[in-house]
Amino acid sequence: MRRDEALLTVFETVERLRHYHAAAGLMGWDMQTMLPPGGVEARAETMGFFGAESQRLLTEPTFVAALERLEAEGDALAPEERRMVTVLLRDVRRLQKIPPERYRAFHVLAAKGESIWREARAENDFGAFLPVLRELIQLVREFIDYLEPAGHPYDALLDQYEPGLTVERVDALFRPLREALPRLVALAASGETPDRSFLKGRFPKEAQRALSLRLSEAIGFDHRRGRLDESAHPFTMGIEPTDVRITTRYFEDDPFSSLFSTLHEAGHGIYEQNLPTSLARYGLMAAASMSIHESQSRFYENVVGRSLAFWRYAAPIVAEQFPALAGVEPERLFRAVNVVTPSFIRVEADEVTYNLHIVLRYELEKALFAGELEAEDLPAAWNAKMEELLGLTPPDDARGVLQDVHWSSGLFGYFPSYALGNLYAAMLTEALLRDLPDFHERIERGDFAPIRAWMTEHVHAHGNRYDPPELLKRATGREPDPAPLLRYLEDKVRAVYRL
Amino acid sequence: MRRDEALLTVFETVERLRHYHAAAGLMGWDMQTMLPPGGVEARAETMGFFGAESQRLLTEPTFVAALERLEAEGDALAPEERRMVTVLLRDVRRLQKIPPERYRAFHVLAAKGESIWREARAENDFGAFLPVLRELIQLVREFIDYLEPAGHPYDALLDQYEPGLTVERVDALFRPLREALPRLVALAASGETPDRSFLKGRFPKEAQRALSLRLSEAIGFDHRRGRLDESAHPFTMGIEPTDVRITTRYFEDDPFSSLFSTLHEAGHGIYEQNLPTSLARYGLMAAASMSIHESQSRFYENVVGRSLAFWRYAAPIVAEQFPALAGVEPERLFRAVNVVTPSFIRVEADEVTYNLHIVLRYELEKALFAGELEAEDLPAAWNAKMEELLGLTPPDDARGVLQDVHWSSGLFGYFPSYALGNLYAAMLTEALLRDLPDFHERIERGDFAPIRAWMTEHVHAHGNRYDPPELLKRATGREPDPAPLLRYLEDKVRAVYRL
The missing domain is CATH 1.20.58 (Methane Monooxygenase Hydroxylase; Chain G, domain 1)
Incomplete structure (x- = not known):
């Protein structure tokens, strides 16, 4: 030939x-x-x-x-x-x-x-x-x-979502998290607990949807090239950069659950919408890995969406949709959506304990594919790990082992991507702050375009040109490292708990 | 091999x-x-x-x-x-x-x-x-x-939607319609004009949707194996018999336009839902032709949906959704939705003039593919034909040549299927009445199941086993013939106009 x-x-x-x-x-x-x-x-x-x-x-x-x-x-x-x-x-x-x-x-x-x-x-x-x-x-x-696989059986699964990822590498990255995060939970417990009382009430679905549409558009998700729908478990489907579909779900007794899901999925969606069409013919108009994908979703959900600056920007918009919250100052909103406390549901978890939810799934999957655990053992193993990592026992399987969609779709090996995503998001944020030192002022003004442009330049526009470590090295100058995430989380806890 | x-x-x-x-x-x-x-x-x-x-x-x-x-x-x-x-x-x-x-x-x-x-x-x-x-x-x-094609160039297009159909056959079937229908329009004009004043008002989209859902379910469209959505032009998509999607569109100043579109599409949908799965492996789990398909949609829209019996059944259900219509007797509703009068929009047309709308499109398409007409001539040719056949000139192209979606999707040769569908529906109705003489009493009671079962036995269950003339012969014992349709229409006009 x-x-x-x-x-x-x-x-x-x-x-x-x-x-x-x-x-x-x-x-x-x-x-x-x-x-x-x-x-x-x-x-x-x-x-x-x-x-x-x-x-x-x-x-x-x-x-x-x-x-x-x-x-x-x-x-x-x-x-x-x-x-x-x-x-x-x-x-x-x-x-x-x-x-x-x-x-x-x-x-x-x-x-x-x-x-x-x-x-x-x-x-x-x-x-x-x-x-x-x-x-x-x-x-x-x-x-x-x-x-x-040459090493651990689970390596074969990790590799699907981030090429070259192994149990050895994940263990090395997760060990510091597993050690440090409970200390951050304890640190929070020593501070001033934020008031959440004003989050009680009924917040109509239509108002939640309007808020989701407005704020996802604001951060850069283009609804002319995308949709927002409803599903049992929020997800993003990038069909083409011009057709990217995100979903959320609405709980009328919770004003912001749908919004954070939307911001998360919009982060994925912004990545998909800004992939380089020039690489389509090479099959490289695609994300570098699922962990890099999660770095984008977790960045918009948390680094942006759970910042004080964001709530300064969003408070008046929130008040339009939820008149009951009209009098609440931005700082109270910011503190309320950042309460650090062990809870049952991963996607509702605060940024600190979230990573422990991932460690739980990672350790269960590892055991499952090492042959140390069977499907029928999962509910009990789940509850035991919850007790070990978060000090809680789920009241039922719906709030335990049944909470996530992933396994039902055969996605084993995916979960570590979320914690890696957090870790990468923190690394990217430190790099971004060097180039855009007025990052928070821009968020407060609703000026999200330069933030999106930075991410496009350093992440989206590369498509699948580089494997994750190389992409990160180019964007941040560093190797994958949990330190920035731990620094970021400690700052967050101190701000929220006034320590 | x-x-x-x-x-x-x-x-x-x-x-x-x-x-x-x-x-x-x-x-x-x-x-x-x-x-x-x-x-x-x-x-x-x-x-x-x-x-x-x-x-x-x-x-x-x-x-x-x-x-x-x-x-x-x-x-x-x-x-x-x-x-x-x-x-x-x-x-x-x-x-x-x-x-x-x-x-x-x-x-x-x-x-x-x-x-x-x-x-x-x-x-x-x-x-x-x-x-x-x-x-x-x-x-x-x-x-x-x-x-x-051996005969008229347009034969090549007709054949796509009903195998073996030719200009010669369509001409022979349409000629009696072209002659008789204007006489029926004149007959109506000589009778007592139905009152339509109570149809004025605002009918909320949500109420219209509820009515469409309820009545499409009643006639036999299974919403567990289907959906009802909204689109610019109503259509049906049979993805699988277990996944059949119909659409309608809502005009809040018209209580029943969306309902008739829904009944029409539900007729298509019932056909698709009842195709024989046993013929799937032969590729015969499919309609016999688009004209047979239209016989089902037009049957449910008109023979069922525009009958006095149907309005006796539906009046209380309508009243639930549209309180303003609560006092209106079934016969007044029946007469109001059957007013025979030339109008601009095909899908809104009464059963008599509807067929003239089809004749118009048929004659234009025939000329187009005989090379007697060019695309740019269509607006003027359309308006001239409207004047000739219906005595009207559209005020604009949106209500003229631009009204139908078909040409935009390359569907040339499709339109005759609608009038053939009417013709076949009337033939099938005469056969059905022999087996189910209490057809109208059943409709009045909301007992649609035996009607659906008859259609399934004689039409749906055959899938694409027979070409349309053979299918009709088996179901009705007759060759395609416009006489039953003309009989049916004359009866309708006499009933509505009290002649």
């Missing part, structure tokens, strides 16, 4: 994959937001088909030969071409090891899982979820066997 | 096509209901890709060889297998004649067209729609050249 033929073959498959992913993305979004209940089975079959098709395309012999032909070119390729070949071959070599019928079965099951989980959680019935969970774990264990 | 190998090859492609169609159906639905405006371009590209993929699959040499191998078996095949081969070869031989790059270009353009039309209609700006319309007509003319 000639080099230009090989390139043409690869570009053609990349284009096909882009359309497949757009279709599969829409089907996935629809499944969680619009699909009538009777349609789940058929949709799962179609999603399984498209999952299998992607594998078939990526392992098709002419395509693989073309990639290998190009790999041999080494530095003779343009940088984007080389990166394209590297990224695709990573996927190809992974997928070649997995039997197609098992891969398809996994996709069908993962597509069905969400609706089974949704009902099980609503009914607080772990038993109803157990059969599908067991089968998913079984399939994923099988895949690990096919993949034969 | 052995026979069983050939069958396996065909079954596999049929399954792939089913998943492709499900994905394309969802994308099409989403485009008209959910897609953010910025996403149109990318979506059109993806839809073009999937259109091209279907053509590629259907013309793939091994698949075509398998079909031809099976065709040679003739009666040695099971009846479903034979029908499958016939139906697929019809498509294959059509698609083989069209160059793939042109077919793809058509699909991209047809996908973009709807949003361009939507804006042009909103702005009453035919000029904004003209370039895309011209290009679509150009492409369709090209396709006709490739297809080389």
Whole structure:
């Protein structure tokens, strides 16, 4: 095969994959937001088909030969071409090891899982979820066997969401968190507890939605190239940079839960909307990893959305939607949304204990795929870990092991991305503050554009050009490190608790 | 190739096509209901890709060889297998004649067209729609050249929506309508004009939606296997029998426009929900033709929905949603929704003049593809035909040539399906009345199940097993004939106008 033929073959498959992913993305979004209940089975079959098709395309012999032909070119390729070949071959070599019928079965099951989980959680019935969970774990264990990771079995899963990530690296990053965070919880407990009494009341869904729309637009999510809908578990689906869909959920007894979910998903959405279209033909119009993705969502949810400056900006807008909060000063709002206290639900957790929720899931998943734990052991193991890490025991499984959607969709190995995202967000924030020292003044004025522009320049615009450590090195000059996150969290606790 | 190998090859492609169609159906639905405006371009590209993929699959040499191998078996095949081969070869031989790059270009353009039309209609700006319309007509003319129809060029288009349909057959069926309908309009004018004054007022969208949900469910549309949404032009998308999506649109100054659109689409939807899943593997879990499809929608919209019996049933339900109509007797409602009078908008037209709207579009399309008319001539030609057939001149293009979505999506040759649908609905109704003489009493009691069951037995359950004339022959014992429709319409006019 000639080099230009090989390139043409690869570009053609990349284009096909882009359309497949757009279709599969829409089907996935629809499944969680619009699909009538009777349609789940058929949709799962179609999603399984498209999952299998992607594998078939990526392992098709002419395509693989073309990639290998190009790999041999080494530095003779343009940088984007080389990166394209590297990224695709990573996927190809992974997928070649997995039997197609098992891969398809996994996709069908993962597509069905969400609706089974949704009902099980609503009914607080772990038993109803157990059969599908067991089968998913079984399939994923099988895949690990096919993949034969050199180190810990769980490495094979971590690697899917951040290439090259291992148990060894995660342990090294999480150990300082696991040690320091309980000290921060204790520090908070020694301070002045913020008043939350004014958050009681009824806050109509329509007003919450208006607030979510307004503030997500303000921070830079473009609603002409996106939507905001409702789902059982908030998520973002980037179908194309011009079609990015975020969701939230509304609790009428809580004014801000939906807003923080929206800001989180809008952070993901802003990343997706600002991916470089010029890299589409190389298949690199994509995030660098899920942990980098979470750095963007957690940045907008917390570093921006839970800052005092943000509440100075947002207070009058909040008052428009919730007249009951019209008299509340920004600092009281800021303190109220930053209360540090162990709680049951990860997505509702404060920034400090949030990371302990992740450590919990990480340690359970690690044990699960080391064969030290079975699906049926999860509720008890969950509750024991909650007691160990947060000093709480969930009153039921809906507020325990059933709270997250991820496992129902076969997403094992994903959770560490959230804590890594926090860690990366703090590193990026320190770098950003060097370039934009008036960061907080700008937030207070509602001038979010330069913040978005900085993130686009240093993160979004690179697409999948670099692996996360290299991307971070370029953006911050540093290696992944939990210190900035711990500094940021301690400052936050001191400000909120007046220490 | 052995026979069983050939069958396996065909079954596999049929399954792939089913998943492709499900994905394309969802994308099409989403485009008209959910897609953010910025996403149109990318979506059109993806839809073009999937259109091209279907053509590629259907013309793939091994698949075509398998079909031809099976065709040679003739009666040695099971009846479903034979029908499958016939139906697929019809498509294959059509698609083989069209160059793939042109077919793809058509699909991209047809996908973009709807949003361009939507804006042009909103702005009453035919000029904004003209370039895309011209290009679509150009492409369709090209396709006709490739297809080389034996008779009138327009035959090539009619045949897409009802196999074997020709200008000759449509002319023969429409001529009696073109002659008799103006006489029925005059007959109505000689009677007692129904009072419509109570239809004035403001009817909140939410109440209209509640009514649409309730009454579509009542007639047999299953909302657990379907949805009701809003779009600029109402439509139905059958993604799977378990996932059928209908849309309507709401005008707050009109209580029943949305309801009739909903009943119409629910008729389509009931057809789609009751297709035979056992025929899916043969690719025959599909409607017999678009005209048979329209027979179902027009049946529920008009034969059921505009009957006196229906308004006796619906009046109390209507009163719940629209308190202002609480005192109005069923007969007054019945007469008000059946006023026969020439008007501008097809989908709002009464049952008599409706067919003249179709004759208009049919004659324009026929001229267009005979080369007697160009895209830029359409507004003037439209207005002249309106004057000729209905004695009216539209005040603007939004209420004239721009009113329908079809051309913007490249649907040329579709319109006759509506009048044929009316004609077939009347034939089916006469047959149904023989089996269910208490048809109207059942409607009045809200007992719609036996009506739905009759239609399922005689129409839905056959899927695409028979071409329309054979299906009708089996259901009614007759050849396509306009007489039942004219009888039905004259009875309606006499009842409404007290003649």
